[in-house]
Amino acid sequence: DAKTTQPNSMESNEEEPVHLPCNHSTISGTDYIHWYRQLPSQGPEYVIHGLTSNVNNRMASLAIAEDRKSSTLILHRATLRDAAVYYCIPSGGSNYKLTFGKGTLLTVNP
């Protein structure tokens, strides 16, 4: 499994953009980059995934470096509900084997 490095914690203000970085320098060529988040007292929820191109969905954007050794999850306008632990997970094949690290704890200030 590819190793990932994420900041332990980050802080943002409400309605401001947030950029959550992840380094995954040992990622294999076929691994997708998945992001999940875990809100307090809940199970993780899927946020977004990508392989090489930048991706957008209703929750967030994912920017992937050209060499794929790093990626950044972008929340365009943080809300209080976005306060959570964010996990970056490289995973290949059918994505059945997710390896969760410690993630980044995002605090959103009102």
Next chain:
Amino acid sequence: DADVTQTPRNRITKTGKRIMLECSQTKGHDRMYWYRQDPGLGLRLIYYSFDVKDINKGEISDGYSVSRQAQAKFSLSLESAIPNQTALYFCATSDSRTGQFQPQHFGDGTRLSIL
């Protein structure tokens, strides 16, 4: 109603007791998973199942067993609970029919304390 339901939500028990955690889903997904989460750590995979009666060990299967007798249900058992199995347990599902990418959908967890 939740798509992935875990029961019980909380359980306190004693060392040596047999414990069963249940997971049921209404999503019609074929794949199911059990994870545990310790304080301050990420989730670790215990067992997973790709279909009824298919069982596969995950990263930390020792001390646990599972059963998948129906597509919608996946139960996790601790045959003889020990204190270091105190943790938050999550069940998840995914659908292999969606193709290569299958996001996992998680329940809200079972908090298990073993005294």
